[in-house]
Amino acid sequence: MKLMPCPVNGLRPVSEFFYWGEVRPMPDPDRCDDAAWADYVFNRNGAPGIKKEWWYHTPSGTWFIAERDTIRDEVLRTWLHASPEAEQQ
Amino acid sequence: MSRLPPVSGEWIQRDRTLAFTFEGRRYAGFPGDTITSALLASGIDVLGRSFKYHRPRSVLSFANHDANIIVQRGTTPNVRADITPLTDGMALTPVNVHGSLARDKGRLLDHLSRFLPVGFYYKAFHTKQLFPKWESLIRFIGGLGIIDIKAERLTTAKRYDFCDVLVVGAGASGLSAALAAAEAGASVVVVDENAQAGGSAAYGLAGQPAGDAWQSLRARAAAHASIQIRTATTAAGYYADHWIPLVDDERITKLRARAVIISTGAYEQPAVFRNNDLPGVMLGSAARRLIHRYAVKPFNRVVVLAANEDGYRAALDFLAHGIEVAALVDLRATALPTENTRKLAACGIPIHTGHCIHEANGLDRVSSIVAVPFDDGYTDPGRAIHIDCDGVAMSVGWAPAAALLYQAGAGMRFDEAVGQFVPDHLPSGIFAAGRVNGIHGIDRKMADGAHAGLAAAMHLGLVPRRNLPAVPPETTCHSHPWPVFAHPQGKNFVDFDEDLQLKDFENAVQEGFDNIELMKRYTTAGMGPSQGKHSSMNAVRILARLRGEPIDAIGTTTSRPFFHPVPLSHLAGRGFVAERETPLHGRHVAAGAVLMPAGNWQRPEYYAIRGRTREQAICGEALAVRKGAGLIDVGTLGKIEISGPDAGAFLERIYTGRFANMRPGTTRYGVMLDEAAVIVDDGVVARLDEGRYYFTTTTSGSATVYRELGRLNTLWRMNCGIVNVTGHKAALNLAGPNSRKLLQSLTHSDLSEAAFPYLAAREFEVAGIAARVLRIGFVGELGYEIHVPADQGAVLWDALMTIGKSFGLRPFGVEAQRLLRLEKGHIIVSQDTDGLTTPDEAAVSWAVKMDKPFFVGQRSLAIIRKQPRRQQLAGFELEGPGAEGVRECHLIITDGIIAGRVTSVAWSPTLNKYIGLAMLATSLTAQGTPFWIRASGGRMVAARVVPTPFYDAGGLRQKPVQAMAEAA
Secondary structure, eight states: OOEEEETTTEEEEGGGEEEEEEOOOOOOTTTSOHHHHHHHHHOOOOOOSEEEEEEEETTTTEEEEEEEETTTTEEEEEEOTTOHHHHTO | OEEOSOOTTOSOOTTSOEEEEETTEEEEEOTTOBHHHHHHHTTOOOOEEOTTTOOEEOOSOOSSOOTTOEEEETTEEEEETTTSBOOTTOEEEESSOSSOSTTOGGGGGGGGGGGSOTTHHHHHTTOGGGHHHHHHHHHHHOOOSOOOTTSOOOOOOOEEEEEEEEEEOOSHHHHHHHHHHHHTTOOEEEEOSSSSSOTTHHHHTTTSTTHHHHHHHHHHHHHOTTEEEEOSOEEOOOBTTTEEEEEOSSOEEEEEEEEEEEOOOEEEOOOBOBTTTSTTEEEHHHHHHHHHHHOEEOOSEEEEEESSHHHHHHHHHHHHTTOEEEEEEESSSSOOOOHHHHHHHHTTOOEEETEEEEEEEOSSSOOEEEEEEEETTEEOGGGOEEEEOSEEEEEOOEEEOOHHHHHHTOEEEEETTTTEEEEEEOOTTEEEOGGGGTOOSHHHHHHHHHHHHHHHHHHTTSSOOOOOOOOOOOOSOOSOSOOBOOOTTOOBEEETTTTEEHHHHHHHHHTTOOSHHHHHHHHOTTOSTTTTTTTHHHHHHHHHHHHTOOHHHHOOOOOOSOSSOOOHHHHHOOOOOOOBOOTTHHHHHHTTEEEEEETTEEEEEEEOOTTOOHHHHHHHHHHHHHHSEEEEEOTTSEEEEEESTTHHHHHHHHBSSOOTTOOTTEEEEEEEEOTTSOEEEEEEEEEEETTEEEEEEOTTTHHHHHHHHHHHHHHHOOSOEEEEOTTTEEEEEEESTTHHHHHHTTOSSOOSTTTSOTTBEEEEEETTEEEEEEOOOTTSSSEEEEEEEGGGHHHHHHHHHHHHGGGTEEEOOHHHHHHHHHHTTOOOTTTTOOTTOOTTTTTOGGGOOTTSSOOTTHHHHHHHTTSOOOEEEEEEEEESTTGGGOOTTOEEEETTEEEEEEEEEEEETTTTEEEEEEEEEGGGOSTTOEEEEEOGGGOEEEEEEEOSOSSOTTOTTTOHHHHHHHHO
């Protein structure tokens, strides 16, 4: 079983986590056209590579961002959303 | 055969004997014996029958992979005799035998083998009509042990463990690695499938000088405080991030390591010659394990077939234990001039270099062999040498036990110099040592182990990083490139599990299955119980030669867990399915509740009454609510508090309705959408005071809703806090015309219509308990949802039930509630809606406020509203016969096409008819439209669209005063 580093609780078994999906900025609903909105709602990028994703540590209720290399099945790093560490990126 | 005089280091204890039976006959062995060693010591030649042709078989590898010596022990099938310790009183029977081992009726199949060609299943099953015949025949012939379905049910708990370094294999390299890592400060676990640690060095070196270094290594490893050695334990697979199931006789231990050293050694590989499966023909290492561990004399007069130093070492070992060596047949044109070859020659043993074994002969045991000149696959049967013997020991090559390395993602390449696959690159935290790493020879294996142990310690940061010189690669080839000898009459077995001969591989390639993965599946090579441990390497060599390509171009088949069979009882173990009970669970059980699962909750479906049917009980509960009063536990609803300056604004973004303008002390219905505008949840939002809201979610949605709200708040960074109080609170819904009077008798607060109107929320004491009371009516009667601290739930229940006696109060369950809300036309999210239902389709558009700046799903709903509506939830009544057979999910069929589905349906005792909700194609939704529902068995039942609510359309029962005021 894989391990996932929670930014608050440290390295924990992945069964304690919930995977939400890739971080995808929402287009401005007032400005984008219907096609762009539908693309945002329904289409996902399944191509393997380095992904930024929402993950949730269920027992502690911690949402965070994980950067994963889905080709090598490796967690590169994790951080709390909008944390100072993320600001530096 | 027979037992030798005591052998130094033997594993058996001769001070007492163990009695056991095999095929009903009595035998004896010693403590420390395995089943196989005890049977061999008792002089039994045939220990099993082969899977397909039922040929007599005995020991081949004696290394936990003797797939032809599998026995049944009582209700336990498929016991591996070569590794299973003998115990007193064991009653054993062979498997895959019709009659007795000696007179197995299946042995006739051997003569029919030409009718069982390669790819038999693929070819046989082409004719559909013949399938039942084949099936019964195969069921009769095939299969190993027998499952006793009446056997005792085993529940095996799993164990969890951790260490710094896991070493798999306790041979010379593994123990050296463990010691090096432990001395660097690591906590080390060493596992080995054998009953004792030590590996092949125990017999490989017997009587030779390096034995002292090995003895000292074994003692130091055993004595080291940071090293745990677990014998008779298999590392059954490799899972991500060093997560290894360790399987022993009792259980699975899931061990998490920080680094793993694979020192699993190598499997000796058989040579492929005619009748190489006769009892008495075995691997050199098998014969030596029998001698050194169990003091069993495997044969009296042996021919050694060698292609490496191990064969000469084996021959000398046999001589030292009083076994006559009739000859040594060496596949190589010339043997390397080593000490062992000189010694053997000095003993006067005939050595036939450049020869192979053309065939072995004998009935139930080998009695002679024919050796012929051999040069790169070409034999010369014209110059045959006949040698009488009762045993053949094969030492022609090795294949690394690399399954765990493959599973961990190591890249392997074929090293021509050493003649085996070796690791090319290893994943982070994985290390290889010893023969699996292509390093042979005791001193070199110990050095390689120490290197791996230190490298693992460095990886863990226990010692400073420095350059570690690797053990130089082998220059001697220990494996012959082509230990395969064609014979016109065949029966030269490549796979002993599946009875596959050389010609089967040739035919498979001819038929186009010339890729290693395809060949495996077509021939079934490596698919038997030993999973190719003795056949895959030869299969790869054969395919490489047939295709004229190097072995590296052929590759190997994919290695997957488990490495070795694991008992299903170990895997099944105990379940860990969480089940939740509300604080009132005990009260429900005492009241005769029949429980049903709702999400992971247990909820009362209804309360059983002696002498009444389920339907009668449910109708009775529903009528009690309509006529008197009912009480239902709604503590399974999700209960969430949100507070802060932005709480109202946050709710407006997640729900479709408007909440910021609510007055404190009021409630409002809320619908939650996903980004595609599909309904995902609903509930009631109460504004407790200026900055504090309390809302409920559906029972099944509570965890996901709370989770997603947390994410959205993380993303939006609004000034509010969200607390999940689902488990903190008990909740009861008191409903019915008598509910106000009943509740009033338990509180001093004014419950009058003016003081506590419909849809209001109040906080006051009920029966002395601080309660949050919402005046809402899911079931369509005057009603109160009372939320109290979880530990007060039972107190409140008791108070209500006691006082309720004089108000006709009955507890009601989920089924009655479903019926009552259906009468009111209220939807249940995820029953009346599915993964595509929009609020317009579910007829809750009234709860959607599109003029808000934003809510989740708003933009999508705007797009959807520009398109024609496909479907609509509508109420219906059933007419005519067959109505009682209609259930949820039955289809509405119009002109032979699916035009909808029933989402809710029930008999209404109040209305005296069958009513329901259906998701209908919009063409059918006009009031009064007739349609047909296809019930179970294809019966068509007539239905008609009617308006909802079915019951009390004006809502007079929930809010009498307002309704009357409106009417006026």
